Amino acid sequence: MSNQNFKSIIESLLFVSSKPLKIKDLCKLLEKTPEEVKPALEELIADKKNAGVVVLDNNGEYQLATNSANSTIVKNFLNAELREKLTDATVEVLGIIAYRQPISKAEIEAIRGVNSQYSLRHLLIRGIIEKTPNPSDARSFLYQTTTEFLQHLGLTSMKDLPEFEKLVEQIKLPDASQLARDDSQPRPAPAAEPETNAETNPALRIKEDKEKYNHDPNEKK
């Protein structure tokens, strides 16, 4: 079978499938290895990039969808509304998931510093994110974005988003040189005998509740 044939068959299968297809689904159907299927698939994606129907690539899951450039006319034709805009809370959660997926609820909440259960639920119901089993803990789940995420934002692939490092290059994490700054300000003296004073300042023995972020009894499937 030639690349041309592969491309044609892949397009046909994506067209009739009621859900996104994975590379491994395509390999099974075509009775070929990923090494054989992938180049054809990538060619198909490139061919259709500017067509009326594009191939969405959601981290190895593929689905056909209309080109987002035709958003308005397609929306009008379907007599549908555009998808509701994301709220500040949900977009914040989504920004974390988009760049750190798959990620647990605990990790999301550690980054945001606030409970994110309702935003997650909202995003799940809208189908913008989905749960996937957590390989390191069978009782919990990780969250990742879906093809609906791509459709909502008019992307064809996560590659349409800039790399995280690039995006945040102006926002640097503190390093040693930054920490040794400005002597005119009162700086905390280094703790001389750190282990001796636990009892004397009980009020200062408030520790971060690390448990909180490691254990989440409410996590469900």
Add this chain to the structure above:
Amino acid sequence: MSNQNFKSIIESLLFVSSKPLKIKDLCKLLEKTPEEVKPALEELIADKKNAGVVVLDNNGEYQLATNSANSTIVKNFLNAELREKLTDATVEVLGIIAYRQPISKAEIEAIRGVNSQYSLRHLLIRGIIEKTPNPSDARSFLYQTTTEFLQHLGLTSMKDLPEFEKLVEQIKLPDASQLARDDSQPRPAPAAEPETNAETNPALRIKEDKEKYNHDPNEKK
């Protein structure tokens, strides 16, 4: 608008349309004359002649379909899909519909806390559930199990399901005030999404869902 744009838009529209479109439909949607639309359409047909998805011209009615050269593999794929084991998620959706029918997509999703479009699509394709008009919203549907499925279960009524009366009472939507808490915007309108969006699959003689279109109510069956 260039020919390229016309082609792209026409392809998008044919893709999401559940029924064949006439030149005059396209002209209306594009707000152009047949003289302007026709060359673009013909170019699109020629472009896609050997692709996995082609444009069928049935006496001036146009629709997308899989390339007949791929019909064997497409049929095998669809047959396999129809016979695969229902996933846990899909059984859950079916359970909710069985106990709470008729029920809307939005309600199913609020109960489950996750988007359920793929499960609903799959159950519809397999004839296990069907759509019924929503008396309170003409634009959306409710879902119910089919008679065939009832017979398959060997029941005379869904009320014969284990603990029916007791459990139906208990299946309540989660408290909306709690769920909406960090979503500062209103809940999504259920109409935007695929409920209103059924498609033709010429290869399998799948009939369209005409309910969807408001632009030509006279064609409703």
Add this chain to the structure above:
Amino acid sequence: MLHTKTKNFEGPLDLLLSLIEQRQLDVTTIALAEVTEQFLQYIKQVEDLDPTTLADYLAIAAKLLVIKSKAILPSLEIEPEEEEAGVDLESKLILYKQFKEASKLLKLFDNKREQSWTRLVTFDEKINFYPDPSVSAKELHGAILHILSDLKELDNLPKAKIKEAFSIQEKINHLQSTLSKQIETKLSDLLKSAKNKDEVIVTFLALLELIKQEIFSAEQETLFAEVVIKKLKI
């Protein structure tokens, strides 16, 4: 409730970041110490913050207090773990700021309002029926029971959290009434009765407020001595 006062902030880190940026400061421990008062002020205003979220604000407040205490009293010695609280919160805040940038980007895409749609294959006419032989009435019953247990959990969640919440105002009232019955008390005694970390934090915040309003005073004879709380206004 929550939204009337907190709608501009997506949590304590968001609040903290915005306080620092309002003053055009970089994210440093010094900046954190400078905005501590405002941060606490904010928590006081939002007494009606929902309990889960309040706990999140209080956790950050506790860290700020450690940083602030060190800034005011450089000689103050605290556990090494708390010593790191400043650096820790600083990195946390910068990481948060990075993701804030990511969400701004997604918002940009969202605002373009360019979306795409998939097609849906359905059989409108039921020319076919393909059940799953393994799906029986028993299976459906099982699925429903599973959903019901999930729903129950969801319903119970907010109630369970409410029990753990402590209001700062309540704590202030409680402290005032404690000190109306005795001349002075020890900080350690006040904290001893705390049932959990949140209550420790709330007690501490309440004390700070009372000291600031010059209703109470706090004295520590020597560096490692007990902190003695006294009532000033009679």
